[in-house]
Amino acid sequence: MSSGNRWSSFFPRLKEVTLKGVHIALRMLYPPRCLVCDSLSDEAICVRCFSRLKFIKPPMCALCGKPYDELAQAAPICSDCRRIKRWFDRCRCTVRYEDVAREMIHKLKYSGERRLASEMAKLMVETLNDFSHPVDLVIPVPLHRKRLRERGFNQAWLIADVLSECINARMNSTALIRARETKPQFDLEPKERLGNVRDAFELVEPSAVTDKVVLVVDDVMTVGATLNECARALKKGKPKAVYAVAFARAVGM
Numbered sequence: 611m612s613s614g615n616r617w618s619s620f621f622p623r624l625k626e627v628t629l630k631g632v633h634i635a636l637r638m639l640y641p642p643r644c645l646v647c648d649s650l651s652d653e654a655i656c657v658r659c660f661s662r663l664k665f666i667k668p669p670m671c672a673l674c675g676k677p678y679d680e681l682a683q684a685a686p687i688c689s690d691c692r693r694i695k696r697w698f699d700r701c702r703c704t705v706r707y708e709d710v711a712r713e714m715i716h717k718l719k720y721s722g723e724r725r726l727a728s729e730m731a732k733l734m735v736e737t738l739n740d741f742s743h744p745v746d747l748v749i750p751v752p753l754h755r756k757r758l759r760e761r762g763f764n765q766a767w768l769i770a771d772v773l774s775e776c777i778n779a780r781m782n783s784t785a786l787i788r789a790r791e792t793k794p795q796f797d798l799e800p801k802e803r804l805g806n807v808r809d810a811f812e813l814v815e816p817s818a819v820t821d822k823v824v825l826v827v828d829d830v831m832t833v834g835a836t837l838n839e840c841a842r843a844l845k846k847g848k849p850k851a852v853y854a855v856a857f858a859r860a861v862g863m
């Protein structure tokens with residue numbers, strides 16, 4: 611072996627050993643912690659916090675995924691879906707908006723803990739099994755540009771970005787825009803929520819969704835007015851189907 615060869619294998623090995631050492635030192639100085647409760651944990655969400663997430667399971671409304679009381683003899687379609695025209699073909703949420711899920715959303719939105727977006731997205735992948743067709747295009751619920759400037763990021767975009775990667779679909783965050791400012795849905799009475807987001811969204815690149823199976827993504831859903839209005843705007847581009855998904859769903863609002 612020439613000395614040149616010996617050096618060329620020595621340096622990558624040295625680099626590897628050094629990087630490993632730095633990694634171990636960093637772990638000792640800053641041990642990994644749960645993103646929710648800050649306790650020491652190798653997982654991003656510790657076992658205790660994870661066990662407190664309430665995953666939404668059947669029985670539920672076949673259209674909007676609203677969870678039913680397990681003992682109730684409920685109709686296949688819930689009363690909200692019979693009352694309001696649904697523009698999405700199907701909607702599902704992963705967990706109930708309570709306890710740890712609520713904390714995850716708050717820490718993402720108001721403390722800017724962006725790593726939570728990817729944890730949410732990974733948990734949402736299985737929720738998509740309820741949709742009949744594979745998704746072609748992922749679209750995050752857009753923020754108004756003024757709100758985006760204030761917050762610096764769109765939490766739905768962060769979730770949609772990871773989710774699209776997990777399911778091998780493309781993401782488009784320019785085709786659908788929030789054309790006018792709206793109030794946060796949580797601050798409103800249930801009956802005001804529909805009017806608040808009515809016609810708030812505009813599909814500015816209709817051809818982007820034509821003949822595609824589109825998935826519109828949000829962090830949290832209350833009565834589904836926002837996702838429904840996004841779906842209404844998206845339908846103008848004649849997609850094959852529009853599905854909607856949110857990480858958490860507020861039940862009983």
Ligand SMILES: [Zn+2]
Nearest residue numbers: 644647656659
């Ligand atoms: Zn925890």
Ligand SMILES: [Zn+2]
Nearest residue numbers: 671674688691
């Ligand atoms: Zn429903």
